[in-house]
Amino acid sequence: MTSVPRIVEVRKNILKHNDEVARALRKRFEDAGVLVVSLVSSPGAGKTAFLEKTLTLLRQANYRPAAVVGDLATDNDAARLARSEAPVKQITTGTLCHLEAAMVQSAIEAWDLGSLDFVFIENVGNLVCPSAYDLGESLRVVLLSVAEGEDKPLKYPTIFNSADMAVITKIDLAEAAEFDRAVAIGNIQSVRPGIPVIEVSAKRGHGMDDWIKLLTSRTRPGVGELSRSVFFTT
Amino acid sequence: MTSVPRIVEVRKNILKHNDEVARALRKRFEDAGVLVVSLVSSPGAGKTAFLEKTLTLLRQANYRPAAVVGDLATDNDAARLARSEAPVKQITTGTLCHLEAAMVQSAIEAWDLGSLDFVFIENVGNLVCPSAYDLGESLRVVLLSVAEGEDKPLKYPTIFNSADMAVITKIDLAEAAEFDRAVAIGNIQSVRPGIPVIEVSAKRGHGMDDWIKLLTSRTRPGVGELSRSVFFTT
Numbered sequence: 001m002t003s004v005p006r007i008v009e010v011r012k013n014i015l016k017h018n019d020e021v022a023r024a025l026r027k028r029f030e031d032a033g034v035l036v037v038s039l040v041s042s043p044g045a046g047k048t049a050f051l052e053k054t055l056t057l058l059r060q061a062n063y064r065p066a067a068v069v070g071d072l073a074t075d076n077d078a079a080r081l082a083r084s085e086a087p088v089k090q091i092t093t094g095t096l097c098h099l100e101a102a103m104v105q106s107a108i109e110a111w112d113l114g115s116l117d118f119v120f121i122e123n124v125g126n127l128v129c130p131s132a133y134d135l136g137e138s139l140r141v142v143l144l145s146v147a148e149g150e151d152k153p154l155k156y157p158t159i160f161n162s163a164d165m166a167v168i169t170k171i172d173l174a175e176a177a178e179f180d181r182a183v184a185i186g187n188i189q190s191v192r193p194g195i196p197v198i199e200v201s202a203k204r205g206h207g208m209d210d211w212i213k214l215l216t217s218r219t220r221p222g223v224g225e226l227s228r229s230v231f232f233t234t
Numbered sequence: 235m236t237s238v239p240r241i242v243e244v245r246k247n248i249l250k251h252n253d254e255v256a257r258a259l260r261k262r263f264e265d266a267g268v269l270v271v272s273l274v275s276s277p278g279a280g281k282t283a284f285l286e287k288t289l290t291l292l293r294q295a296n297y298r299p300a301a302v303v304g305d306l307a308t309d310n311d312a313a314r315l316a317r318s319e320a321p322v323k324q325i326t327t328g329t330l331c332h333l334e335a336a337m338v339q340s341a342i343e344a345w346d347l348g349s350l351d352f353v354f355i356e357n358v359g360n361l362v363c364p365s366a367y368d369l370g371e372s373l374r375v376v377l378l379s380v381a382e383g384e385d386k387p388l389k390y391p392t393i394f395n396s397a398d399m400a401v402i403t404k405i406d407l408a409e410a411a412e413f414d415r416a417v418a419i420g421n422i423q424s425v426r427p428g429i430p431v432i433e434v435s436a437k438r439g440h441g442m443d444d445w446i447k448l449l450t451s452r453t454r455p456g457v458g459e460l461s462r463s464v465f466f467t468t
Binding site: 073127 | 277305329359362382389404406410
């Protein structure tokens with residue numbers, strides 16, 4: 001196709017523009033002392049359930065979280081997350097397969113960052129497209145449900161490579177799904193050596209306290225250390 | 235962003251080119267009497283397991299199926315599918331989130347279509363990007379696993395809209411996942427009224443015979459009738 005060089009050029013410009021917006025966002029978040037965590041996964045890995053539980057637990061512990069959630073259509077996720085009583089903003093992307101930094105920037109416009117401890121960004125369910133787009137987050141978390149199969153990190157290496165942490169979700173289904181956790185963790189580690197991995201069931205609550213402890217221990221400064229810390233459940 | 239009109243234009247050109255290649259492919263497949271079925275779903279919905287079982291059952295019934303499988307990285311899926319002893323061709327897309335018609339065209343180049351009854355095309359696991367790309371298939375099947383949640387059709391309507399048939403997978407996990415099939419089928423139907431829906435467990439074999447019967451009853455001409463036929467499991 002003769003149009004390929006033009007696409008590459010246009011795509012580079014988009015990514016460059018996105019990186020600039022993301023860099024400015026990250027500075028704003030850091031200056032305000034807000035820990036920004038983005039969640040990426042395939043559709044149905046349980047991002048929203050995990051996030052709803054996270055928001056609820058953080059609020060119970062007197063933290064002030066907020067969430068931005070991206071979807072092609074519907075504001076179902078925002079409605080679910082709003083049950084936690086945290087501020088929630090929906091971004092509807094139409095046919096776009098990922099969030100971009102400018103969308104996050106618009107979404108948080110009305111928020112006083114000084115009154116928040118955490119901002120979570122739930123990306124569109126997609127294991128491919130979001131990997132190239134920096135959203136100004138300090139921590140990118142990739143979720144993988146036990147029902148998806150242990151091979152996903154090998155098949156979608158770019159997104160696992162771009163993540164700072166991996167969360168294995170729906171572990172209450174592990175036995176029924178004949179999930180082999182050693183193989184899954186081995187695959188995650190082979191693609192992204194040293195990445196912290198935790199295992200949770202948002203539905204049953206398993207693993208959520210550890211996750212909250214991990215988050216709250218890192219709220220102020222030192223955020224960048226999280227991805228370098230050793231935090232395995234082996 | 236000032237570059238948006240250029241992107242739209244470039245994207246339109248790509249889609250137009252893709253449609254032309256797809257149209258030519260479809261004519262070749264139809265002339266050769268090959269039923270071409272594409273599979274789309276989120277990562278981990280079970281496309282490969284479903285396809286492996288389908289290839290094996292079709293070969294046992296003396297049909298001649300072949301498969302083209304797309305992945306960002308690894309040829310794990312091709313290796314799994316090859317166990318069926320059907321011809322299998324892997325397309326590695328790198329960072330591209332979907333297959334395009336030209337890739338399918340290259341992949342099948344060495345095949346004598348006259349010696350085949352079916353060609354299956356397993357797309358990259360993605361509920362967004364593949365929807366806009368015609369691959370020359372006669373039947374596009376969207377898979378949804380019981381572990382993904384009943385709301386996926388509402389959240390990813392474009393791909394369900396572009397499909398001719400929906401397959402609910404991993405029904406052996408339905409109880410453990412607390413899957414509400416009436417809600418799921420209702421959501422599928424609300425997005426794409428009248429679409430045939432079947433329910434299977436490739437692992438346990440449930441529903442596979444019905445699927446094979448459906449495929450083999452449509453191998454020659456009359457393929458287009460499939461999406462208009464009433465084939466519900468209610």
